[in-house]
Amino acid sequence: MAITSQASDDGQELTILIQGRFDFGAHQEFRDAYERISTSPKRYVIDLKGATYLDSSALGMLLLLRDHAGGESAAISLINCSPDVRKILTISNFEQLFRIS
Amino acid sequence: MSERLSVLIAEDNAADRLLLSAIVTREGHRALTAADGQEALELFCRERPQLVLMDALMPVMDGFEAARLIKLAAGETLVPIIFLTSLTENDALVHCLEVGDDFLAKPYNRVILGAKIRAMDRLRRLQQTVLEQRDLIAKHNEHLVAEQRVAKAVFDKVAHSGCLNAPNIRYLQSPYALFNGDLMLAAYKPSGGMHVLLGDFTGHGLPAAIGAMPLAEVFYGMTTKGYGLADILREVNAKLKRILPVGVFCCATLINLSFHRRVVEVWNGGLPDGYLLRGGSNERIPLVSRHLPLGVLEPAVFDEKYEVYPLLEGDRLLLLSDGLLETRNHAGELFGEQRLLDLMAANEQRGQLFDEVQQALSAFRGETQDDVSLIELSLIEEARSSPLTFSNDGNDTPLDWSACFEFRAETLKHMNPLPYLLQLLLEVQGLRSQVGALYTVLVELYSNALEHGVLRLDSSLKRDVQGFAQYYGERRERLARLEEGFVRFHLELRPEHGGGRLIMRVEDSGGGFDLAAARACEQAAEQLHGRGLKLVSQLAEKSDWENDGRGVSVEFSWSAQA
Numbered sequence: 001m002a003i004t005s006q007a008s009d010d011g012q013e014l015t016i017l018i019q020g021r022f023d024f025g026a027h028q029e030f031r032d033a034y035e036r037i038s039t040s041p042k043r044y045v046i047d048l049k050g051a052t053y054l055d056s057s058a059l060g061m062l063l064l065l066r067d068h069a070g071g072e073s074a075a076i077s078l079i080n081c082s083p084d085v086r087k088i089l090t091i092s093n094f095e096q097l098f099r100i101s
Numbered sequence: 102m103s104e105r106l107s108v109l110i111a112e113d114n115a116a117d118r119l120l121l122s123a124i125v126t127r128e129g130h131r132a133l134t135a136a137d138g139q140e141a142l143e144l145f146c147r148e149r150p151q152l153v154l155m156d157a158l159m160p161v162m163d164g165f166e167a168a169r170l171i172k173l174a175a176g177e178t179l180v181p182i183i184f185l186t187s188l189t190e191n192d193a194l195v196h197c198l199e200v201g202d203d204f205l206a207k208p209y210n211r212v213i214l215g216a217k218i219r220a221m222d223r224l225r226r227l228q229q230t231v232l233e234q235r236d237l238i239a240k241h242n243e244h245l246v247a248e249q250r251v252a253k254a255v256f257d258k259v260a261h262s263g264c265l266n267a268p269n270i271r272y273l274q275s276p277y278a279l280f281n282g283d284l285m286l287a288a289y290k291p292s293g294g295m296h297v298l299l300g301d302f303t304g305h306g307l308p309a310a311i312g313a314m315p316l317a318e319v320f321y322g323m324t325t326k327g328y329g330l331a332d333i334l335r336e337v338n339a340k341l342k343r344i345l346p347v348g349v350f351c352c353a354t355l356i357n358l359s360f361h362r363r364v365v366e367v368w369n370g371g372l373p374d375g376y377l378l379r380g381g382s383n384e385r386i387p388l389v390s391r392h393l394p395l396g397v398l399e400p401a402v403f404d405e406k407y408e409v410y411p412l413l414e415g416d417r418l419l420l421l422s423d424g425l426l427e428t429r430n431h432a433g434e435l436f437g438e439q440r441l442l443d444l445m446a447a448n449e450q451r452g453q454l455f456d457e458v459q460q461a462l463s464a465f466r467g468e469t470q471d472d473v474s475l476i477e478l479s480l481i482e483e484a485r486s487s488p489l490t491f492s493n494d495g496n497d498t499p500l501d502w503s504a505c506f507e508f509r510a511e512t513l514k515h516m517n518p519l520p521y522l523l524q525l526l527l528e529v530q531g532l533r534s535q536v537g538a539l540y541t542v543l544v545e546l547y548s549n550a551l552e553h554g555v556l557r558l559d560s561s562l563k564r565d566v567q568g569f570a571q572y573y574g575e576r577r578e579r580l581a582r583l584e585e586g587f588v589r590f591h592l593e594l595r596p597e598h599g600g601g602r603l604i605m606r607v608e609d610s611g612g613g614f615d616l617a618a619a620r621a622c623e624q625a626a627e628q629l630h631g632r633g634l635k636l637v638s639q640l641a642e643k644s645d646w647e648n649d650g651r652g653v654s655v656e657f658s659w660s661a662q663a
Binding site: 056060061090093094096 | 301303347348349370371373390392393394397
């Protein structure tokens with residue numbers, strides 16, 4: 001499990017890259033990725049290219065990020081979802097809360 | 102620097118014993134001395150020193166035997182034993198390390214011996230810390246298990262007050278499912294039929310179990326009071342949203358089975374597809390998750406829209422949590438959705454499906470199915486076995502009153518008034534024993550007035566499955582657009598021969614209907630048709646339709662209480 005984050009040059013966007021299993025074990029690391037940063041981004045991009053697995057705790061963590069990013073007004077995209085990850089997001093109807101591609 | 106230790110010195114040579122004793126004392130420790138193995142063992146048992154210097158070769162009992170017995174007596178505590186030896190062959194030295202912890206070759210070097218004592222003391226303290234921590238963890242775990250046992254006992258009381266044991270329900274659930282976050286609830290509705298909920302909270306352990314309590318309370322409380330699926334869903338969602346931390350939520354499917362009306366209402370938020378399997382054909386309708394899980398959305402944006410399907414005798418509903426699909430075999434493969442779809446496709450007798458799935462699962466996984474929650478529901482003619490009990494408070498309520506309620510468009514759109522009426526009527530002791538029939542009649546008359554009167558829907562649409570979906574789609578749209586119209590309930594309660602009588606008249610703003618035609622239609626009713634009018638005539642003591650079909654009145658009576 002490795003989570004890295006990268007702010008855009010203008011600091012407006014934060015990209016969080018997830019590698020390996022995205023489950024409860026990633027809890028602290030994921031929070032650190034958006035809490036321990038010096039910028040205050042307006043948009044968030046979660047890159048799931050390297051995520052092999054995602055469980056309901058991960059969905060909970062995404063909701064926490066959404067809350068942190070302003071709840072209803074949060075702009076969060078989930079990108080590079082594998083079919084398996086996509087399926088879990090679809091069953092939970094998370095496309096109502098996040099932009100998924 | 103380090104604490105003062107008691108060091109046992111076992112040495113048959115008096116001069117060596119004196120020398121070692123001097124070294125140990127100079128290192129700041131207390132020296133105990135023994136001249137042979139036997140004496141050393143006795144001294145150890147009496148004084149419990151923390152460290153032993155042991156000559157390998159001694160009379161009476163040699164050092165190896167004494168060391169073995171001292172280790173035995175020390176139990177889990179590490180008492181390091183350093184052998185003192187003039188032996189030099191490899192085998193002998195290896196034997197020293199097998200029985201003891203280190204060795205020191207003669208002649209003795211004061212500096213080396215001091216260093217070895219310190220090294221062994223570190224090892225001893227490490228072992229001591231490990232043991233303390235192990236005991237602490239064991240104690241904490243014991244507490245946790247005890248707490249879970251209590252929580253489970255309390256929760257079982259709540260969860261099992263429902264009707265999971267009804268003859269039309271079969272289920273599979275681990276006894277510790279609660280701590281996997283899985284939840285299964287079933288309750289009879291006052292009108293017959295039942296509500297069933299399968300839920301899966303995020304996470305594991307107590308945090309996952311914690312939301313189950315309020316959910317169960319709301320589910321049972323509202324079902325018993327006659328609330329419908331939409332009201333229960335809204336309330337559960339709002340409650341979970343309010344009390345659970347962000348990130349904790351409940352994936353759930355809620356089912357409303359109506360035996361009389363022969364329909365099933367389904368709302369799925371976040372659980373894998375459930376299935377409606379037709380008894381008479383291979384048809385399989387997936388019950389797809391169309392919503393976010395419960396506890397995620399703010400009440401204002403929550404969507405309680407459910408789907409409605411006709412239900413026939415022999416049909417089966419299968420609901421599952423992801424534990425089934427994520428069951429793994431010894432090779433690490435997932436059970437997966439395809440295996441389940443294949444099982445359903447191969448199934449010939451619907452009545453056998455549940456067993457077939459269970460067998461396939463056992464064969465796949467081998468032993469127990471710990472995280473699997475699976476539930477099968479079927480339709481039965483009458484599953485009601487006195488669903489509701491009331492305590493008799495002994496106070497007879499006034500029995501001579503009348504009231505009229507008119508529910509207009511805005512109310513009809515947004516709420517179901519029946520639970521309120523039911524609560525009011527159940528204030529009358531004499532009606533309580535008839536709550537099932539009474540509520541069924543209320544439901545039938547209200548739907549009839551709303552759907553055919555106010556919304557002017559044509560029930561002949563429900564002739565086939567497609568028309569059925571169209572009917573309920575149309576119902577939803579017309580209701581959303583509704584601007585005027587009313588349903589009126591006149592309730593009149595009269596004392597009668599020590600008992601009493603309820604006369605209830607229901608009217609609506611619709612154009613009425615042709616009673617003769619409606620009756621004829623009912624006669625020819627196919628299974629998918631509403632059987633409302635007939636049911637009302639059967640359940641009420643008396644029922645009269647006005648000739649223009651705009652109103653109906655029914656009566657219930659009760660005799661003096663014994």
